[in-house]
Amino acid sequence: MDNTGLKREKLELPNGENKLLLHSCCAPCSGEVMEALIASDIDFTIYFYNPNIHPRKEYDLRKDENIKFAEKHNIPFVDADYDVDDWFARAKGMEHEPERGIRCTMCFDMRFERTALYAYENGFPIITSSLGISRWKNFEQINDCGIRAADHYPGITYWTYNWRKKGGSSRMLDISKREQFYMQEYCGCAYSLRDTNHWRLQNGRERIEIGKNYYGDEGGTTPACS
Ligand code: SF4
Secondary structure (H helix, E strand, C coil): CCCCCCCCCCCCCHHHCCEEEEECCCHHHHHHHHHHHHHCCCEEEEEECCCCCCCHHHHHHHHHHHHHHHHHCCCCEEECCCCHHHHHHHCCCCCCCCCCCHHHHHHHHHHHHHHHHHHHHHCCCEEEEHHHHCCCCCHHHHHHHHHHHHHCCCCCEECCCCCCCCCHHHHHHHHHHHHCCECCCCCCCHHHHHHHHHHHHHCCCCCCCCCCCECECCECCCCCCC
């Protein structure tokens, strides 16, 4: 139970399975997902594959925070490649697309394709992602990309569970504050950093300072992730 008064439901993976590969974008988004899976006795491993995150300093901050929380709960963590050149090559021509548009579809496709491949090669029948918990994201878009990736590999299913339900969004914030996670302030790629800074300057705010803000008692918002 949390301060929303909503109890977590006992989760069950599709097809009666109990082994999951969780693509994680960051600690704030995956904190609630991880605690919900642990509470449901689901056997899972974290797969961190996010070559979209730019610059490297921000990538390392997000990844290290996620590793720390995984270690705290003894959850296996797969630190996949930082294929940043490949990501930029795929984003060519989409530099000025808005968030939730075709560049984001490419970005989810790239990350979920690799997640599904790893799952296929390493005996994980079910995959899902923490990306869907953020209210900044288009949940349908994420699920479509996840299902498309899983469809390329026999025996792999993308789990479309809505992590925002039944107090999930609120618990995500509670956990981020309790753990004092690093607070990212833009989605992740160089273009989202550029656009968020542009918006901030137009609205009388300072540019983003990477590595500056952490969740704490004084507040914090839903991660603008990734
Ligand atoms: S805005 Fe976010 S989801 Fe979209 S391409 Fe950039 S990092 Fe990926």
